[in-house]
Amino acid sequence: MSGVRRVAGTARQLLPDLRRGAPAHRSGLAPVSAAQAQAVPALAARDVTRRFGDREALRGITFQAAAGETIAIIGPNGAGKTTLLSILGGVLRPTSGDVSRDPRDVGWVPQQPAVYAKLSVAENLALFARLERVADPGAVVARMLDQTGLRDRAGDELGTLSGGNRQRVNIAVGLLADPDVLLLDEPSSSLDPRQRARLWEFVGALARGGTAVIFTTHNVGEAERYADRVLVLADGELLFEGTPAALHEAVDDAEGRRDLEAAFVRFLHERGH
Numbered sequence: 001m002s003g004v005r006r007v008a009g010t011a012r013q014l015l016p017d018l019r020r021g022a023p024a025h026r027s028g029l030a031p032v033s034a035a036q037a038q039a040v041p042a043l044a045a046r047d048v049t050r051r052f053g054d055r056e057a058l059r060g061i062t063f064q065a066a067a068g069e070t071i072a073i074i075g076p077n078g079a080g081k082t083t084l085l086s087i088l089g090g091v092l093r094p095t096s097g098d099v100s101r102d103p104r105d106v107g108w109v110p111q112q113p114a115v116y117a118k119l120s121v122a123e124n125l126a127l128f129a130r131l132e133r134v135a136d137p138g139a140v141v142a143r144m145l146d147q148t149g150l151r152d153r154a155g156d157e158l159g160t161l162s163g164g165n166r167q168r169v170n171i172a173v174g175l176l177a178d179p180d181v182l183l184l185d186e187p188s189s190s191l192d193p194r195q196r197a198r199l200w201e202f203v204g205a206l207a208r209g210g211t212a213v214i215f216t217t218h219n220v221g222e223a224e225r226y227a228d229r230v231l232v233l234a235d236g237e238l239l240f241e242g243t244p245a246a247l248h249e250a251v252d253d254a255e256g257r258r259d260l261e262a263a264f265v266r267f268l269h270e271r272g273h
């Protein structure tokens with residue numbers, strides 16, 4: 001699904017029409033009480049479908065993410081994971097259904113981001129801060145360098161950084177507008193185990209700070225370790241939503257109860273995938 005991925009890094013800036021729309025939960029309603037605010041999800045997808053010609057890439061996807069929650073979307077190749085993330089991030093329009101958040105409140109870290117290898121870390125952040133039209137780009141870049149631990153690499157060309165540090169810059173770009181929700185498309189796929197551990201440490205700290213994090217992965221073990229809940233997508237359908245422990249329980253198989261990858265494969269097999 002490289003088409004979406006290729007444009008994804010810049011598409012949030014190129015789709016002002018999508019970004020102007022008022023989020024559903026803010027549209028002219030009276031202010032909510034503290035108790036009601038607790039109940040308002042950080043993001044809700046309602047009956048989202050997406051067609052590409054005759055192909056139904058997503059069928060009636062409904063789920064919610066709470067503030068501070070980490071959700072992993074897992075599923076076979078072509079299941080619709082990137083399509084769903086692109087819709088949540090406002091990069092792609094759904095054919096029907098809706099997403100509760102304005103894309104301006106949602107940070108998007110595509111698998112192939114549009115950062116520039118020949119620019120320095122700080123120059124990349126400053127460029128995207130201006131594209132995001134943040135109020136004080138200089139202050140935001142300084143905050144992101146501190147938050148990502150990249151201050152001492154600020155002047156280095158991006159192309160000279162390790163994969164792990166490049167991924168930090170990608171995430172920093174997604175966080176420039178201080179979003180309540182962060183979307184990460186296969187964030188660890190090109191990282192070695194040590195860099196993966198650092199990435200998840202960083203993401204964990206964001207979630208503890210209240211950011212809702214939704215990521216896709218083919219690494220089921222990672223979903224088990226780092227996600228509060230997993231969504232299993234296959235052929236555009238949401239087949240399962242629950243904790244990793246509940247996915248173990250969902251299969252009637254001893255190996256599946258020990259190993260989440262085995263449970264996942266068994267689960268898909270039992271449902272004809």
Ligand SMILES: Nc1ncnc2c1ncn2[C@@H]1O[C@H](COP(=O)(O)OP(=O)(O)OP(=O)(O)O)[C@@H](O)[C@H]1O
Pocket residue numbers: 001003004052055056057075076077078079080081082083084
């Ligand atoms: N721009 C497009 N035009 C036509 N078909 C598309 C387009 N984007 C996605 N699709 C199709 O939609 C379906 C879902 O694709 P998507 O990339 O979202 O799956 P995925 O779960 O992210 O896959 P992978 O794990 O391989 O990255 C696939 O059948 C794909 O071929």
